[in-house]
Amino acid sequence: MEEEEEEVAYSLSVPAILITIFALFVSLHFITSLFTRKLGGNRAKNAGRIQKTAPKAGGSWPLLGHLHILGGLVPRHLVLAKMADIYGPIFTIWLGVRRAVVVSTWDIAKECLTTNERAFATRPRLVCSEVMTYNYAMIGLSPYGPYWRQVRKIATLELLSNHRIELLKHIRESEVLSSVRDIYENYH
The missing domain is CATH 1.20.5 (Single alpha-helices involved in coiled-coils or other helix-helix interfaces)
Structure with missing residues (x-):
């Protein structure tokens, strides 16, 4: 008992x-x-x-941010366009606990990506990215810096040069042909 x-x-x-x-x-x-x-x-x-900071979009929830707004049935680009009508051509939203800048005009996007590219080129340093990419060894998740510039230069010169693209043209054509064939067989 x-x-x-x-x-x-x-x-x-x-x-x-x-x-x-x-x-x-x-x-x-x-x-x-x-x-x-x-x-x-x-x-x-x-x-x-x-x-000076960009206007902050309202309606964010703690920990979720604006994900509840972006996750509905309305396509995300239409939701962001509606928010741009309310808050202006540049504003910030929360994606979870991370703040993101939304730019909705061509002029401001050009200024961000060309004139101020160094300020926008980096990525957040996350523990999961560091572990998954072996201390930021992958170019897609590594932060902007000397290593990223060197790897981008190598990729541009060795993988994306006109000579290399022409050498691998037959592989791209065969992959496209097999993908189209698979789609045709599965959905016809």
């Missing part, structure tokens, strides 16, 4: 402990995010610079 009472008391206390730990983590996250934002704002004021 006493063992059953102990098991019942133990089983009732475990969810309470888990809820308490979860609430503690959420509150610590909230406090640290407020603290870091406050420090970041003071740093900008102390530097004497006025930092």
Whole structure:
């Protein structure tokens, strides 16, 4: 009888402990995010610079950001176009916990990708990217820097040169032909 009472008391206390730990983590996250934002704002004021930021799109959820808006039945490009009508040609959205800049005019996109390409060329340094790509060894996920520039140069000269493309033309043609044949056989 006493063992059953102990098991019942133990089983009732475990969810309470888990809820308490979860609430503690959420509150610590909230406090640290407020603290870091406050420090970041003071740093900008102390530097004497006025930092211009793009308008922030409303409607984001904590941890999810704007993913609930982009995940509906309406195509994403139409959702972003509607948001551009509301917030202007350049604005920021949250994709999960990462902030992303959305540019919707050709002029601003050209300025971002040509004039200011170094500011937009890098990728976020994530632990999963570092582990999966063997310390950022893959060009697709490596951050902008000397290694990325060197690998891009090698890829451009060795893989994408006109001579190499002509040498591999027959392989591309055979792959396209076999893909079209597979599609025809599967759906006809």
